[in-house]
Structure formats: C-alpha cells, structure tokens
Amino acid sequence: MADSCGAVAATRGDCGSVSSVSSVSSVSMDTICALTELEDLEKVYQQLCEQEKDVETELDRLLGQEGSIHTKMLALQRMGPNLQLIGGDASQLSGMITFTCSLAENVSRKVRQLDLAKTRLYNVIQRADDILDLKFCTDGVQTALHNEDYEQAAAHIHRYLSLDQSVIELSRQGEESSAVDASLVLLQEAEQKLKVIVAEKLDEAVAAVDLAQVERFFKIFPLLGLHQQGLARFGQYLSTQNECDKQAQRIVDKFIQQRGYHNKFQVVQSSMMKSVPAERIEPRELDPVLAEVTLMNARAELYLRFLRRRMMADFEVGDAQSVTQDHQQNMEKLLKHCLLSTRMQELIGYYVPMEEYYMRESVNKAVAMDTYEKGQLTSSMVDDCFYIVKKCISRALSSSSIDCLCAMINHANSVLESDFREVLYNKLRQGFPATTLQDIQRGVSSAVSLMQSSLQQGKFNTLGIESTENAKAAFLVTLNNVEVCSDNISTLKRNLENDCSKLFSQGGNTGDQAKIQSCLSDLVNTSTKFKDLLQEGLTELNTTAVKPQVKPWISSFLVVSHNIEEEEFNDYEANDPWVQQLVVNLEQLMAEFKVALSPVIYDTLTSLMTSLVAIEMEKTVLKCSFSRLGGLQFDKELRSLVAYLTSVTTWTIRDKFARLTQMATVLNLERVSEILDYWGPNSGPLTWRLTPAEVRQVLALRVDFRSEDIKRLRL
Amino acid sequence: MYVYYQSGDLPVFVFRMSMEDYDYLFKIVLIGNAGVGKTCLVRRFTQGLFPPGQGATIGVDFMIKTVEIKGEKVKLQIWDTAGQERFRSITQSYYRSANALILTYDITCEDSFRCLPEWLREIEQYANNQVVTILVGNKIDLAEKREVLRQRAEDFAEAQSMLYLETSAKESDNVEKLFLDLACELIREAKQNKLDNNDTAPMPGEGKTINYLSCCSLN
C-alpha cells in the first residue's frame, strides 16, 4: 500500500513538471497585454523566467537521450533487409507445405484403397479356407465317428466351432449356399452325436472306475465347448464318495443278506424281550458276525478319517487363511451323513444289542457252570465273567466307534452291577450255616430256612455235615468273589482308560474323550457297590459265625471269680482259668476262615472279631466284682488277650481296647483317691475314654472300695 | 474320582480325592423323535445360543453345566441323544443310569406327540424306576403352526404322572426353567432318598437303587 502511494506521488511529480510547462502557455499574451500593474508584470515575468529555466532543463534532458535513440535507430535500419529475406522464405515454405499436403492426401487415398483391397482378399481367402475346412470337417467327423476316433472327431468339431460364425452365415448366402448348408447340417448333427457319445462314455468310465478312459473323455469335453459340464462330471468321478456310498450300500446289503444279520438280530431281540423265547441263538454263533461288523466299521472309520485328513489338507493348500469353520462343518456333515456312514451306523445299531445279548447270555452261562476247586479262593465264574466282559468291550473298542464303545461300557456296567452282583448277593443271602448244635441253641433263622428248603426238596437225609461244609465254603468263596470283582472292575476301568488314551493319541476330539470318561466313571460306582456288598457279607459272617461262638466264651469270664485272695491268685498263676482257653478257641475259630478267605477279607473279619471281643468283654467286666488282686488278675488277662490279638491282625488293637485298658487301670488302684493321680490335670498323655460316671461305676466293682469314698470323688 | 472341568473349550480331567467342587451330580438324558429340538434345547441351556443349521445328532452328545441352587453347586451331566431310529440301541444304553429324562416332542408336529407312548414304553423297559421324567413341548414360538393343544399334552402328562413344560429353544422360553426345575426336583428326591436310607438300612441289590451317596458329598 505504501509503495503504491509512493508510485502515485511520483507520477504526480512528473505531471506537475509537465503542467508547469503547460501553465506557461496558459499565461497567454492576452493576459500579459491586459496587465496594467508593474507589480503584476514583474510577477508574470518572474514566472516566465522560471518557466524558461524549466524548459531549458527539460530540453537538456531530451537532448541527452538523443545518442541512445540514434543507436537504436541504426540497429533498426540494419535489420531491415533481413526482414525482407524472412518474408520471402516464409512464403516459399508455405508453398512447399501446401504441395506436400496435397501429395500426402493423394498417397493416403491410394493406400486406403490398397488396404481395403487387401482385406477383401484376405476375407476371400479365409472364407475359401473355412468353406474348405467345413467340408473337410464334415467329411472328417463322419470318418472319425465311424472309426470311433472321438479325439479326431472332437478336433474337427472344435475346428468347426472356432470358424467365424458370420463367415459361415455369409458363405450360406453365397453361390454355394446349398452345399454349405448341407455341410453345416451334417456337422451340427455330428456335434450333437459326439456330445452324447462322449458324455455316455465318460459316465461309463466313471462307473467302471476306469481312470484312463475317464481322463480320455474328460479331455474331449473342452473341445466341444462343454468345459463346465466336463468338469462337473470329472468332479463327480473324483468325489468317489458317491461311488463309495454305492459300493458300501452293496456290501452292507450283501453282508446283511449272507450273514442273516437281521434275522439274527430279531431272534436276539425276541430272546431278550421274552422270558421263554421260541428260538434261541447260541452266543458263540454270534462271534464271527460281531467280529466282522466291528472290523467293517473300523475300516469305514479309517477311510472317513483318511478323507477328512485329505480334505483338511486341501482346504489348507487352497486357502490357507480361510479354512473356515463353515468348511469344516460342511465336511463333518458330509462325512457323518453320507450313505456309508448311515449304513454303518445302522449296522452298529444292530451290533450293540447283539453284543449285549452275547455278553448277558455268556455271563449267565458262566454263572450256571460255576465250579469251585478246593484250595482255590474264588470260583470259576468270576474269571469267566470278566473274561467275557473284557472281550465284548474290546470288540466294541475295535470298531473305532466311540458311541458303540460307550454303549457297551454302559451295558457291561449294567450286567456287572445288576445281573452279576445280584447273583453274588443271592448267594450271600443264603447265609453262612451254623453248626447244628448252635442252631438248636440259637434258633438261627437261616439254618431253619435251610432245613426247611431241604425238607421241601426231600433231601433231608443228604443234609449232613458235608452239605453244611459245602454251604460254608460257598459263602466264603462268594465273599472272595465279591472282593475280586470289585478289584477287577477297577482294573478294567484303568485298562480301558489306557486303551482309549492310545486311541485318542491318534486323533479324536475332546468331546468324545469326555463321553468315554463319563461312562468309565460309572464303573467306579459299580466297584464301590461290590465293596459295600463285601462289607454286608462280612457283617453277616460275623453275626452268624463269630458272634454266637465268641459271646459264650467271653461270658464264661463271669464264672471265674475275681474276688480273690493271694492263694487263688497264685493258683490262677499256675492254672490259667480263662484267657488261655479263650485264645485257643479264637485261634481255632479263625483258622477256618484264615485258609478260606483272601488275606484282606480275613483281616477285616479279624478286625470285626476283635471289636466284638472288646465290646463283649466290657459288658461282662461290668457284671463282675473284683478284689485288689482280682483287679491285678484282670489286668494280666487283658494284657495276654491284647498281645494275642495284636499278633493276628494288621489293624491296631490298642484303640479298640482303650476303654478296657482304662477299666483295668481303675480296678488296679490301691485306694479310691488314687484315681486323682491319673485324672484331670494329672492325666498326662492319657486320654480318658471313660466318663466320670463310668469311672465311678468301675470303682464300684471293687469290693474293697467304699461307696461313700467313690461318691465323694470330684471328677 | 475324576472331575470334569470346562476351561475354555478344552475339557480338563483332574484327579481329585474329594468332590468338593460340587454338592450334587445328576445325569440328565434327552430323548424324543428326531428334529423336535433336543440339541437346540441343550445348546441354548449350556451355551446360550440357538445353533443355525443344526444337523441331526449322531449317536449321543455329552455336555456339562454346573448350576447353583440355593447355595448348592449342582453339576448336570447332559446326554443329548439322537432321535433317529438307527441310534436307538445306543441311546437306550444310557437310560439305566439316568437320574432324569427329558422326553421332548414338537408342538407343531402331531406325529412327535403320537410317538410318546412308544417312548414311555422304552423308559419303562430301560430306565431305573426312580427316574424323574419331564415331558417337554418345544417350539412354542411357532404358535401359528401348533398342532398339539396345550391342554391335551397336560392331560397326557398328568395321566402318566410326568411334569410338563412348554419351551422354545429359539426364543429361550422356559429353557433355563426346565433344567433348573429338574435340578431342584432331583435335589429334593436325593434328600428324601438319604432320609429313607437312614431310616431303614438298605439291603444290597434290592431294587435298582441309584446310589446317590456316590454322587453327592453329604458332609
């Protein structure tokens, strides 16, 4: 803005100088002439002088420029002739250009004409070629078809198809139209014929799984312009699953027919439903067919697994990034619902009840044929039964079908838990027979019922010592059986777990694993139920065989006076009045069980017996009266008893006899008040199992302790 | 015993001496004609979704869900069986150890209702006699296509002394209720059983008793 102002000011300055010159002329002569006053004249004169000075300066300036203008003029003058030359040249050039242009136009017109002529010539040649080809193709196709040279025929058709359709159209309009038409009709006919033939041949080849032929005809399809159709048909060939399904269908049907599979199944089904079936199948007869079905399924699974792997690999190659869940799901669906799978599922569907039948029947048989050999702890049916169960589950496992395996584990569990356990339970329920003398003493119901049943069967006479011995042995053997069952079930479960983990290390999904695990864990419950049954049986044995004997032996303690003096005490020392006989009796009683029962069961029975002895002793002691020496005598007896019992069992006895030991301590006191040395704060490591009331009760058994003293005790 | 944990997608087996991670364990088996929506009910309950393009079940599927009822952890082992005939022999093997059966039909499919007596015969033959059975009419979101009136189904269920519930796996109607009600009923029966067992010492092998003692931690 400031600059532009300056520029404006400068311009004004210049103008000012010019206007001052013009203002000289504005002081006209008239004005001067009209001046009358000197003062005015002087003023004007002054003004004019100033103006003159100005003009002079201006003139000097202009004259100063003359040199440079002159130089410029000289230069211009020198350029003059040159310009004339240029003008001449330019007009000459223009003339030349015009000429060349018209010449070029002429040439190009001619070239265009030439090109047109050439194109037409080419077309003519092409059409002539095509027409010749057409004729050649027409003839060639006929011959090739006749010779069954389909490749050649297809090549001809391919040539025909690649001919320019418009040319062909044009040809038809030409002079030879009728001949061309005839060729075309022939060719089109041949084309259709060939398509039909090739399609048929390819289908035949696919059906015959003839790879060479499939490839041969597949290659012809693109020649006939049928790329898509050819690919579809070849794809069909490659997706052998259809074919496989067809084959599987045939095999399964054949299998069902030849092995009388359905028939066998129906017989099996009806024998399981009705108690007295019309027709029975020997389980053994099912062996081959069951083995075959599982083998077939295993093969089918192997094949499906192969397909799955291949498809997964293809997915990955095809599109490493997008092996989508969709793809996988579709594949799983395809594999699980294909005809092969469904037919195999159907076979397995029949297999499961037949295998179940096989298992139940065989187990029943093993039970029916149960034998026991003297000197053995268990009888034959346990081993037999587990052999069968293992065999059936292994067979199911060999099918590679998880659902089939799970179903058989379920059935095995059912057979063991219900059927087989029932058998053992019923045997135990018959009870352990007591000896006849004791029967009369005790009137035990089990023995009575045993006699009754024998009476009913008219077998009273044969019911001698021998049959009682047999019944005893049967009971003890059953106890051993039950224990072995419990162990076997645990082992079975462990082994199956191993087998299955081997199976899964080769692939398998976690869902299947969870399924098997859940079914297997039911076996643990079953094993526990056998343990419970063993416990029941032992309790029964203790109640019927041990308790009735031990009780009188213990109560005979009452007959041996413990209100004794020195002399009797010494007498007892020389001639043990009770405890030695008790130990002998117990030893004899248990000897029978020691040989007949498994070490674990025997030990448990001994433990039950010791508990019984302790409880009975306690009751008996409380009915006695003791002198000081009597208390000492009891202490000695108790020590021998505990020492003996400790020697015959692995269980700790001390705990069971803790109360009795404390009773002995109380009975051994010098004075009533001496109890305080062991009681309360003075008890030391001793934990009293007797209540204060019980301590008073025991103290009262001592004939020499005064009841006032006992009452006065502060416990 | 082995305890099955769900951690993410991978089931993990952990050896445990005690069963402190749940108070009760029940086996629930879903049965009924093919296509009535058993799998959808299970997936809705266990995964909270309605699976699109659900294919027919092959054999048996197994899922676990632990729920809490009145402060007690209840582990539900759910067996989803295939309705198609050819899997019958496999699915039947699961009846015996089931604590509860969910017998499902489709309210828009008269046929699936008419098959119920047949299913009841199966239950009679294979299940243990203490099993709790609940009848479920599924797909109530398709009300306009209903072919089995509610009253009719209710009458049928009552005559067979079954519980009855109508559900929609699609709209998540009554699905949660179905499983939770069932769990409550099972707990009630388990407690009753425990009382009964304490009253009269059970004889081994008598009847087909489900051993609740083996599946519940009682202390």
Ligand SMILES: Nc1nc2c(ncn2[C@@H]2O[C@H](COP(=O)(O)OP(=O)(O)OP(=O)(O)O)[C@@H](O)[C@H]2O)c(=O)[nH]1
């Ligand atoms: N509208 C509607 N459709 C359902 C419902 N539940 C299931 N469906 C549909 O019913 C069809 C069968 O469902 P599934 O759950 O596979 O039936 P399923 O009983 O498991 O059949 P199987 O496994 O063959 O025994 C599927 O197309 C589901 O989308 C529902 O509550 N409402």
Ligand SMILES: [Mg+2]
């Ligand atoms: Mg399903």
